[in-house]
Amino acid sequence: MKRKAFSGLLPVLAVMALLPFAPPQAAAQTVTTAATGAAAAGGDRAATGGAQTLEDILARQKGLKIDDSFRRQAIGDPAHAAPMTAPLGTLGGVSDPELWRALRYDEANVIATASLPGARTVIQSSGMTWLAFRRGPLVTYGGGLLLAVLALLLLFYLIRGRIRLDHPATGRRILRFAAVERFSHWLMAGSFILLGLTGLVQLMGRPFLIPLIGKEAFAPLAQAGKWVHNNVAWAFMIGLVLSLLLWIRHNLPDRSDLVWLARGGGLFTRGAHPPARKFNAGQKIFFWIVMILGASVSVSGLSLLFPFELPLFAASFDLLNQTGLPQALGFGALPTVMPPQEEMQLAQAWHAIVAFAMMAVILAHIYIGSVGMEGALDAMVTGEVDVEWAKEHHSLWFEEATAAGGEEAGAGAGAAG
Structure with missing residues (x-):
């Protein structure tokens, strides 16, 4: 599988950062729904004609991990398409639902004029989980x-x-x-304060600042903050390296x-x-x-x-x-x-x-x-x-x-x- 659910990675990030973020559901709560054995046995999945079941939908709404291979792999088969003279032949072996499914799972053969990485990705549903x-x-x-x-x-x-x-x-x-030690300290400290403030504006400005100062005032503030954040970052990294070289033996x-x-x-x-x-x-x-x-x-x-x-x-x-x-x-x-x-x-x-x-x-x-x-x-x-x-x-x-x-x-x- 080329894409994994973003939500499954958030608990890992929290553990690695040593912050009190706990995963919303235990990783063991993996739902295989109609799944693996039921489909083979001709159970619920067979009753829906191979489509998702009510259990699948409810599991996704609860944020549980499910086995969605039955959808991921159902993206059509142009190699075995019906001939042009046969019924449905003009679809080329791929129906509209299969095409959108292929786009969602990043399996479609997309042609993009841009050569940047990710230019062929049209739909990335895990981005909504990241935004949430x-x-x-x-x-x-x-x-x-x-x-x-x-x-x-x-x-x-x-x-x-x-x-x-x-x-x-x-x-x-x-x-x-000495002077060089104080310079190193204030270079790192001053730049970090600027980075912290501008970072908080970028992250929390929309819900907290816009209601106070309005969109017209927030827009240039956010734009200037982004420029400051991107450029002052270099000063912080230089100060970090200098402090390490100056003080590592004392620590x-x-x-x-x-x-x-x-x-x-x-x-x-x-x-x-x-x-x-x-x-x-x-x-x-x-x-x-x-x-x-x-x-x-x-x-x-x-x-x-x-x-x-x-x-x-x-x-x-x-x-x-x-x-x-x-x-x-x-x-x-x-x-x-x-x-x-x-x-x-x-x-x-x-x-x-x-x-x-x-x-x-x-x-x-x-x-x-x-x-x-x-x-x-x-x-x-x-x-x-x-x-x-x-x-x-x-x-x-x-x-x-x-x-x-x-x-x-x-x-x-x-x-x-």
């Missing part, structure tokens, strides 16, 4: 995830408050991040991370400051989440920037099938042949799912790096932090830096109380 997913679960669960993270951060702030220094600032400064796990994790990083207990190097265990986890999800969203973004040139899912599904993981999870063998349009739809769905996951994680990072912790923002604005801040939050790194002569004397009179 994009307008429904993707917006609902993705938007709900972001709102839930914001609510949890607000609750944490109300309970814990801002994490302040236990002792007065000394007024002496120590270099924490390798060591024994101090176990102590930090065991004590909750001191986030929930006032006055508790577990030792940490340049990056603590929480920052290291965040770093690898951003690197992995950032690489994934970049690859799917490239696939969308160059339509039909970088198909991802057929080959990926083939590798997954070889591991036996989809079968073990109850999804069965994933499709390894699919129309170009379906490749693009899956790339868009995956791109959005991973982007929502990244936005949720980065919201927490923005909080702790700004209002959540006193003095944290200085590290990425000026590149320097107060000596007291360094001692309390990254004591092992402070000892290494001062041993190497990294401490710089500041204006002692400017020490904060």
Whole structure:
């Protein structure tokens, strides 16, 4: 079969993205309806003259997977057509219903003037399933995830408050991040904020913005957002690579991370400051989440920037099938042949799912790096932090830096109380 139902792939995308999207029906609920044995035995399918049965129709309405080979293969046979002088001979062995069925299953011999991939596909019924997913679960669960993270951060702030220094600032400064590190960080962070905002406009603008500002105002906003999204993506990918090269050696796990994790990083207990190097265990986890999800969203973004040139899912599904993981999870063998349009739809769905996951994680990072912790923002604005801040939050790194002569004397009179 050349095309598989798009809906069967959505649960796989959700599992791979580690988001709480559950398949609407268990994969085991496969309906073979009149099926396989009944037709051979001359049962319900024979009663309808080989056409679909009421059970087939009800199963499709419930979103269950059915065996539709009896329709997929009923597309006529021109090789055995009746002669022109015989009844029905002028149809060439293919009736109108068979022709439309062949178009629906992408089996018709379509001649197209365009040479682009997918130009011969006239009907792609799984596109409606993708559209329903994009307008429904993707917006609902993705938007709900972001709102839930914001609510949890607000609750944490109300309970814990801002994490302040236990002792007065000394007024002496120590270099924490060099200029190239800060450039890399802001290049990636700034571009991601633009990508997140413009992506949300493209995905949610129609149901949420048009009722507020009208179609006339939304149209240029969406058009400009698309241009920004497509071009700022390159800045994000450059920043991602730079950050990886600059910080990968500082984000390798060591024994101090176990102590930090065991004590909750001191986030929930006032006055508790577990030792940490340049990056603590929480920052290291965040770093690898951003690197992995950032690489994934970049690859799917490239696939969308160059339509039909970088198909991802057929080959990926083939590798997954070889591991036996989809079968073990109850999804069965994933499709390894699919129309170009379906490749693009899956790339868009995956791109959005991973982007929502990244936005949720980065919201927490923005909080702790700004209002959540006193003095944290200085590290990425000026590149320097107060000596007291360094001692309390990254004591092992402070000892290494001062041993190497990294401490710089500041204006002692400017020490904060």
